[in-house]
Amino acid sequence: MKRPERWNALLELLGRDGRIEVEEAAAELTVSAATIRRDLDELAQQQMLTRTRGGAVAHNLSYDLPLRYKTARRASEKQRIGAAVARMVEHGAVVGLNGGTTTTEIARAIATRGELSDSVGGGPAVTVVTNALNIAHELAVRPHIKIVLTGGVARPQSFELMGPLATGVLDQVSLDLAILGVDALDPERGAAAHHEGEAGINHLMADRAARVVVAADSSKLGRRAFARICALEAIEVLVTDTDATEEAIAPYAEAGVRVIRA
Amino acid sequence: MKRPERWNALLELLGRDGRIEVEEAAAELTVSAATIRRDLDELAQQQMLTRTRGGAVAHNLSYDLPLRYKTARRASEKQRIGAAVARMVEHGAVVGLNGGTTTTEIARAIATRGELSDSVGGGPAVTVVTNALNIAHELAVRPHIKIVLTGGVARPQSFELMGPLATGVLDQVSLDLAILGVDALDPERGAAAHHEGEAGINHLMADRAARVVVAADSSKLGRRAFARICALEAIEVLVTDTDATEEAIAPYAEAGVRVIRA
DNA sequence: GACTTCTCTGCAAGATCATGCGCATTATCA
DNA sequence: TGATAATGCGCATGATCTTGCAGAGAAGTC
Numbered sequence: 001m002k003r004p005e006r007w008n009a010l011l012e013l014l015g016r017d018g019r020i021e022v023e024e025a026a027a028e029l030t031v032s033a034a035t036i037r038r039d040l041d042e043l044a045q046q047q048m049l050t051r052t053r054g055g056a057v058a059h060n061l062s063y064d065l066p067l068r069y070k071t072a073r074r075a076s077e078k079q080r081i082g083a084a085v086a087r088m089v090e091h092g093a094v095v096g097l098n099g100g101t102t103t104t105e106i107a108r109a110i111a112t113r114g115e116l117s118d119s120v121g122g123g124p125a126v127t128v129v130t131n132a133l134n135i136a137h138e139l140a141v142r143p144h145i146k147i148v149l150t151g152g153v154a155r156p157q158s159f160e161l162m163g164p165l166a167t168g169v170l171d172q173v174s175l176d177l178a179i180l181g182v183d184a185l186d187p188e189r190g191a192a193a194h195h196e197g198e199a200g201i202n203h204l205m206a207d208r209a210a211r212v213v214v215a216a217d218s219s220k221l222g223r224r225a226f227a228r229i230c231a232l233e234a235i236e237v238l239v240t241d242t243d244a245t246e247e248a249i250a251p252y253a254e255a256g257v258r259v260i261r262a
Numbered sequence: 263m264k265r266p267e268r269w270n271a272l273l274e275l276l277g278r279d280g281r282i283e284v285e286e287a288a289a290e291l292t293v294s295a296a297t298i299r300r301d302l303d304e305l306a307q308q309q310m311l312t313r314t315r316g317g318a319v320a321h322n323l324s325y326d327l328p329l330r331y332k333t334a335r336r337a338s339e340k341q342r343i344g345a346a347v348a349r350m351v352e353h354g355a356v357v358g359l360n361g362g363t364t365t366t367e368i369a370r371a372i373a374t375r376g377e378l379s380d381s382v383g384g385g386p387a388v389t390v391v392t393n394a395l396n397i398a399h400e401l402a403v404r405p406h407i408k409i410v411l412t413g414g415v416a417r418p419q420s421f422e423l424m425g426p427l428a429t430g431v432l433d434q435v436s437l438d439l440a441i442l443g444v445d446a447l448d449p450e451r452g453a454a455a456h457h458e459g460e461a462g463i464n465h466l467m468a469d470r471a472a473r474v475v476v477a478a479d480s481s482k483l484g485r486r487a488f489a490r491i492c493a494l495e496a497i498e499v500l501v502t503d504t505d506a507t508e509e510a511i512a513p514y515a516e517a518g519v520r521v522i523r524a
Numbered sequence: 525g526a527c528t529t530c531t532c533t534g535c536a537a538g539a540t541c542a543t544g545c546g547c548a549t550t551a552t553c554a
Numbered sequence: 555t556g557a558t559a560a561t562g563c564g565c566a567t568g569a570t571c572t573t574g575c576a577g578a579g580a581a582g583t584c
Binding site: 525526527528529530531532533534535536537538539540541542543544545546547548549550551552553554 | 555556557558559560561562563564565566567568569570571572573574575576577578579580581582583584
């Protein structure tokens with residue numbers, strides 16, 4: 001187990017219990033206590049927690065989220081989804097991307113797509129509008145991609161920008177294509193997210209776009225989440241992975257959504 | 263010479279000449295041709311250039327900037343400046359930060375400042391308003407820091423957000439303290455930047471703040487740059503490094519600016 | 525069509541970094 | 555104040571990554 005995963009695990013433990021003990025964590029992660037100490041020291045240096053004798057405690061009233069520090073679960077599925085979605089982006093398009101691990105993979109796929117590289121007339125090959133800090137940060141150095149970031153407040157422990165400042169910026173743009181990674185997709189309720197602020201931004205993005213593509217790995221299908229993003233009718237294409245069963249995707253296809261399994 | 267520096271050097275060569283030859287670059291950087299090939303392949307993968315037989319060419323009409331990919335010149339000076347500036351940020355303050363390598367160090371120093379960690383009542387210990395993508399990205403995971411990002415268009419090859427979207431967001435906030443890293447500081451002309459869009463943002467940030475601190479290493483003093491940010495009268499404190507001579511800082515002190523040499 | 529030049533791949537040497545252990549020091553608790 | 559436990563530091567080991575070299579293959583040239 002490498003360092004970032006271990007940090008992630010430690011922060012997860014800490015988010016759950018509010019505190020951590022060195023020996024306990026060492027046993028849990030099957031590493032030596034010295035390593036845990038080092039990790040805790042570094043995380044304390046980063047102000048992620050406060051060291052105590054024998055362990056550490058959460059810094060503030062600890063946030064509920066386990067904090068996906070740098071997670072990569074279902075990585076290969078998401079990469080395939082990313083490649084499939086990236087293929088739908090044509091040259092010169094203005095695409096909106098929301099935050100999440102899936103959309104991050106999509107962004108990478110768009111960035112490394114060779115066909116988009118030969119831009120005509122010096123203009124950007126593709127314009128990406130996003131509220132995801134990590135996506136913007138990753139794509140910023142590519143000469144052929146124009147990055148537009150919504151402003152707003154960074155959601156704690158995450159990389160998404162939210163709030164009135166963000167919606168204010170989105171009011172002023174139009175998109176050819178909105179690509180939304182969602183937390184849940186239900187045939188009746190449509191797409192939804194866990195966080196209402198996020199959902200609001202995503203809804204606005206879908207509203208501003210001529211076409212809407214939803215990316216959701218198979219585990220998201222049929223699930224419901226708290227905050228609604230948009231109805232099924234607003235979705236033109238759903239991209240999921242090959243683990244999705246026929247029965248799982250049938251309702252969406254019947255509702256007129258084009259379903260792609262990557 | 264490590265990999266990021268080598269990439270930086272390669273991109274700098276490429277930005278200057280528009281193309282690169284493998285053998286030539288290998289000789290220049292005193293590494294083997296195989297290494298250059300590998301580097302070029304990776305950069306091509308990232309869409310930073312296009313590979314050709316025997317070398318590579320710039321991707322588009324190449325941008326003028328040498329592209330500070332990950333540069334760290336005058337690192338220790340900037341770290342000292344960063345620590346000094348961070349000490350001026352009190353608990354609960356709302357501070358504005360513009361982009362640049364110096365302000366990035368300041369942001370790191372603010373983030374790792376222990377005294378700010380014990381936040382009272384669960385509120386953020388400090389609120390950072392910035393148009394710098396890299397700063398926002400680095401600070402986003404810290405629970406005790408609230409990050410507000412101006413929206414806008416990412417300047418190609420850089421990490422600063424600019425344009426009307428950015429100014430629109432800045433219009434809606436007020437700052438206790440504006441911390442500006444500048445490209446040039448002249449006793450008569452005040453602070454200035456190389457890029458007019460950047461200068462506009464910086465000006466607005468200074469305008470929105472109750473107090474203005476300018477951070478500029480000694481090489482910036484007495485220099486002039488194209489786009490003016492603000493007059494000397496608007497500046498309350500100047501933080502520079504110990505390489506600045508008495509004569510260099512005298513005019514600023516006489517003009518009523520508090521000068522700190524870190 | 526042969527030759528030259530460049531490229532790609534596997535392999536080994538080298539460096540770098542993380543990890544684990546032991547010991548001296550320091551802090552906490554009774 | 556004394557005992558116990560945790561911490562910090564230094565060093566050795568191990569793994570991983572990077573680099574350079576050499577040979578095979580491919581592309582371009584005359």
